Amino acid sequence: MDRIDGIPHYVRIREEIRENLLSEKLKKGDRLPSEEELAAFYGVSRMTLRQGINDLIDEGLLYRRHGVGTFVSKNHLMRDHSRLNGFNQQPEPSSDEITEELLSASIVQAKAHVAKALGIEEGDESIRIITLRCIDGEPITIHDIYLPRVLFKNVKLGDIDAAMSNLWEFYSTHGNVIKNGIQRLEARQAEGEIAEQLKLESGAPILYKERTLYAEDGTPIEFLYCYNRGDMYSVTIRLQR
């Protein structure tokens, strides 16, 4: 009740409970002590305790049953692509060596589809960035990225190569913080240039993705076409009711 580290009590409590989950002091299916007991233990009011617990419930680690108690979920905590976490955490952790190569950076006039996604007019300037990602030298993903020029006025194309290792941070430094997004997935066949760049036969399966990313207030920041080799890539999504 007298901690003044600047971190809120409910955050401290949340992380302490998370620790107990990771170290399995709290095991799958266990019932936690009652909220009243926990609040007393942590020296906070019940409302504050609940604020911490709520976060863990949102993450799917705990669940409540009215009149019964609060429990540890039996869920395996699986990789979760429905949470945003930047590009570079996405590749499989098992992979050996991941490289990302800038194929081109340019200023282009937005075509209708891109303009609509970015909320700009057709023909307005946009920054186009094309990258190739490889695992152990095998090409696996092509990104074709569009940014509204108006949100990145001071950017020079030469800056982009250095920024590529963490594009989201690059957006942030220009005042554009990614908050949420929407993506659409399709199965397609490799063709033409895309097939060549991914070293695929024409007709091989491609996991095709379109994605728009937004700032907190809903301003579109990035639109992306993404072509993934079907035989080397899958997307995992957590579903939450």
Place this chain on the structure above:
Amino acid sequence: MDRIDGIPHYVRIREEIRENLLSEKLKKGDRLPSEEELAAFYGVSRMTLRQGINDLIDEGLLYRRHGVGTFVSKNHLMRDHSRLNGFNQQPEPSSDEITEELLSASIVQAKAHVAKALGIEEGDESIRIITLRCIDGEPITIHDIYLPRVLFKNVKLGDIDAAMSNLWEFYSTHGNVIKNGIQRLEARQAEGEIAEQLKLESGAPILYKERTLYAEDGTPIEFLYCYNRGDMYSVTIRLQR
């Protein structure tokens, strides 16, 4: 402060604000009155007001900026497959006629992959349901569903045809309420029986999906293989930071 309809104040407030968003009394980008004002207006304490607002923020309809105010997101509210809502709401609303046909229902011994997903032993009994979904008579999706027999002891195979229109409700009536899940998507090529049933050439692109659904406590309830015609199906996912 004296409503006794049995509905919590924060729910009533949340829905009233949602109404104002839908009817555009609150427009994209608008700032809401301060929490203190709103709490006074609705006749509740500030904590209660915030509980209602928090739900709308979780849905992405509003956002807060510390020291500034609470605002209406500019986000388009798009279709969202990362929220669970049962099978039958998933097909495109624009589609004309959707039919779902039961191809088979049987008791089978779980193979290794299915058993692992369902948390049962290899060889244990599971209920297998295969369905074909068509739009305007065109086959579009095959579902190959597995349920742990032990969770559906009283079920007769003959019951399944009637239950198919709403499988999730069927699960609920047997005490298995779907709470969350995980799915994995891949691009593949149509082959053999799957190609035939979807009336595709061998090699045509397929959006392949595996999904496991869980109850609140993490018990697996359903495991599913799903084969979608690549040229007629896409999956849309909302990303939330």
Place this chain on the structure above:
DNA sequence: GAGTGGTCTAGACCACCCG
């Protein structure tokens, strides 16, 4: 400095579940 949201309290009463 004025106004906003962020955190927190120390209680209270209710609804639900179980033996």
Place this chain on the structure above:
DNA sequence: GGGTGGTCTAGACCACTCG
């Protein structure tokens, strides 16, 4: 009936943003 979570209060002080 006893214990649990669900809702709610009427304040308080702090941290942040902006003019």
